[in-house]
Amino acid sequence: MTYSIKLALQSLWHEKWINFLSMLTIAMGLLVVTLVVSSIYNVNLFARKLPEKFFIVAYLKEGLTEKETQHIMSSIKDRGSIARAKYISKADALKELKASLKDADYVLEGLDENPLPASIEIRMKKEAVGPEAVKSFADSLRKIEGIDDVQYGEKFLLSLHSMKTGMETIGLILTVVMISGIVFICYSTVKILFYRRKDEIETLKLLGATRGFIRTPFVIEGGVIGAVGGIISVIIAAAFYFSVFYKLSATVPVIRAVVFPTELFLSLPAVGLFLGITGSLIAMGRIRF
Amino acid sequence: MTYSIKLALQSLWHEKWINFLSMLTIAMGLLVVTLVVSSIYNVNLFARKLPEKFFIVAYLKEGLTEKETQHIMSSIKDRGSIARAKYISKADALKELKASLKDADYVLEGLDENPLPASIEIRMKKEAVGPEAVKSFADSLRKIEGIDDVQYGEKFLLSLHSMKTGMETIGLILTVVMISGIVFICYSTVKILFYRRKDEIETLKLLGATRGFIRTPFVIEGGVIGAVGGIISVIIAAAFYFSVFYKLSATVPVIRAVVFPTELFLSLPAVGLFLGITGSLIAMGRIRF
Amino acid sequence: MINFQQVSKFYDTATALRDINLSIEKGEMAFITGPSGAGKSTLMKLIYAAELPDSGRITIAEWETDKLDGATIPQLRRNIGIVFQDFRLLLNKNVYDNVALALRVRRIPEKEVKALVLDALKMVNLRHKTDSFPSTLSGGEQQRVVIARAIVGEPIIVLADEPTGNLDPDTAAGIMRIFKEINVRGTTILIATHNRELFRDTGKRVMRLDNGNMVNEERG
Amino acid sequence: MINFQQVSKFYDTATALRDINLSIEKGEMAFITGPSGAGKSTLMKLIYAAELPDSGRITIAEWETDKLDGATIPQLRRNIGIVFQDFRLLLNKNVYDNVALALRVRRIPEKEVKALVLDALKMVNLRHKTDSFPSTLSGGEQQRVVIARAIVGEPIIVLADEPTGNLDPDTAAGIMRIFKEINVRGTTILIATHNRELFRDTGKRVMRLDNGNMVNEERG
């Protein structure tokens, strides 16, 4: 075993340039995948925040007592799919209207009675926001005693929903294509690298080496190439983060909202190790005597 | 020359599997780049559409004659940065308010006079939408005789602007990183491929071959590998387009908005050819005798 | 020790061996000769199971070569030291590691390896090239590394395919002395060669192949 | 034709040649011999400019090897046919293309190539292996392909480094007959060999190297 390690390190060193190229290739591959995955992660994060903008308004009947209102509120809040419910009194509604009329609010001055109904503004849990779910929820609200009418932006909901699924689907496709592409590139790099060793493997076999003896140094070599590739990609990512991303976020505020999945980056050496080992195992294939 | 071609095709054929792997690697690389470039292109397209949502409202003074209003409208429309300007009369404004009050519109019934001012809704050209530009434009509007007040969503404008530059910057960085990554991967693939030929090149030199004689078949070989890689990537892209994208757009409407840059895909074989040729030239390096 | 019964080997375009019968006893030293392309190397390859016969049976010590599998082929080969006609040195390893490889595949502890390797290199007069890489060695030096690698593991059979093709007569005589010495200690040795000097006056069996046929057998 | 003046060549760890003076006339045939590692191959490499001398001057026909550059080195080499000790066959090309390569680097039209290549293969008795790949040839067959490649272009100088190491005496004699034939037609030939049979009774010059020194010169 110690000899296998020595053997692997020796041959890594003996062809250091070409091995270094492979390491860089794998590093680039890993970097590209992580970059894409984290971009898509961010886009999905954004898509997932969209439903927070959606709300339902339940208008209350006139002349409810405070107790009745309380009762309605609590019966709404009891439902599982509710994130928040806010009571808007008649007075609040008027204030809002006045604010929205701006300088023209004097039109309301002549009124002796507040004509606006009280209402409850309901925000649903993100995962519950969907065309059918919201419709059935609204219908169930209408049946509550004391609720006059229920309104929500059906069009907004529909376009929101299709946008969200669209982003998620494209993201998924992109991720799958990218990852399989890069995995293939890593495989092919290792394969080409080991293709050159066909003669060496042949000689080892003729000298009486067992499969294990032949495989071990190659696997170690592949593992080292992969792991170092992963480490290089982390270094490049960190350099990129501090030199570009970090500085940019001062001038371009949106960037501050971007989530940099640190764990993902820190796992790259392990991913590289895994890729390198499986890559060299597959590249060698079945050793036949 | 004909011999060089024969030589190149021969050696392509002799090591067909490993050459096929390289072709696939380059195809994957090209595919990944185009996918990313076209995703970013689409995102930027979306970002560029954002400013269309932005508008400025100029409230007009009371009691302007039709001629005066016409005069103001045309003096606004004359400005270069204007995309559209829409006149909203007092009556229209009231109608809108009533619509927004919904069932509670009876509050307006008691009014004997329409208290709302007439206004002009102005949409600026996309490229002119920016915090400073809009501010100075609004100031210049205020100076027009007959305009009472100018209002626009300053906050919306700011977040819009930072979102747009953010998307563009991230897109640019992503594109640059991806393209350099993939170009490097292609380079490295070709390099590893030719590294195996060191002995062959050495022998050719000893037999009295000139630099040109040595290079030509390798360059042809690299060109073929690159071009075939490009063709494979087009085929994969087309298969992907028709099997996934096309079908999906029926169920997920947003996808219909995605622009598939056909020219970009059709140029891939040429890009592959170029990559393969320069790749093999660089991979061989200076041939020293 | 080495037994061929009616062995034939055909390649796509050429008949390499036809109906060969051969029997070499434990501890014997024998020679194969014959013109270029006669089938000498093919016969050796059949012994170490790099090729399998198209017909006939080959028994090496307790092994029948066409009944071997991935687990037993390495066992057979570890008992055979081979001087390959085309050397088969690993170019990315120095002389020491190339020779040591024959011991390492046998899982011999690293502390014993060193003494054995240096001994073998001294025998072939290459002690001063221990750290050199094959590409910096002369043809004859490379050939001697291969010989050292074949004998270092003290195998029960040594197969030497044209072991002196790149060696001057004096060095060749030195190598033959080594072969004789380990033969005396009990190793079975089979040498394929064109060089009549090697078997002249040895009194050993010399088998002559021609175009795949065993044409005669004489004493050197 | 070949002229060495006080030529020395040192490698990192070894002195390959020391103060060699040598002069081989146009149309001469000469031999170099000496023990393994004496410097024979190094001397050849200096002639075809694969190595440059550390001191001294080498003139080959009209070329001084240390004044050559990327444009003139190919010219020199096209005038020299080399039998490499380590063969240097291209493994991904068949026998025909390997031999043809020597003509193609000289930009000889394809329609002349065929006749020349087949002639050369007939000379070395390998006409039947035209389409084989090197890995399927016996050691001696490979060596003959290398010889065919060296002579096919009718160079003005032929350098043969141990050209019969893998050949039986009869085949070797055949090769020597070819060399003598082309020598009679005016080609300068230098052969490095251990095989005394090759120069015995030829009456040609035999230079003996030992450990990098030219120790004596005799007539074969």
Ligand SMILES: Nc1ncnc2c1ncn2[C@@H]1O[C@H](COP(=O)(O)OP(=O)(O)OP(=O)(O)O)[C@@H](O)[C@H]1O
């Ligand atoms: N893998 C192969 N495929 C096809 N033919 C082969 C193969 N290996 C050897 N041959 C042919 O079989 C014949 C015998 O080859 P072999 O190598 O056994 O000869 P040899 O006696 O060792 O010759 P030499 O003295 O030249 O080394 C030759 O004609 C050779 O071309």
Ligand SMILES: Nc1ncnc2c1ncn2[C@@H]1O[C@H](COP(=O)(O)OP(=O)(O)OP(=O)(O)O)[C@@H](O)[C@H]1O
């Ligand atoms: N590239 C190199 N680097 C270091 N040492 C070398 C190199 N090439 C040759 N040598 C050494 O120089 C010496 C002479 O080598 P050369 O190949 O000329 O010997 P030779 O006379 O051809 O021997 P042989 O008959 O064994 O082929 C040897 O000791 C060899 O190890």
Ligand SMILES: [Mg+2]
């Ligand atoms: Mg042989």
Ligand SMILES: [Mg+2]
């Ligand atoms: Mg030599």
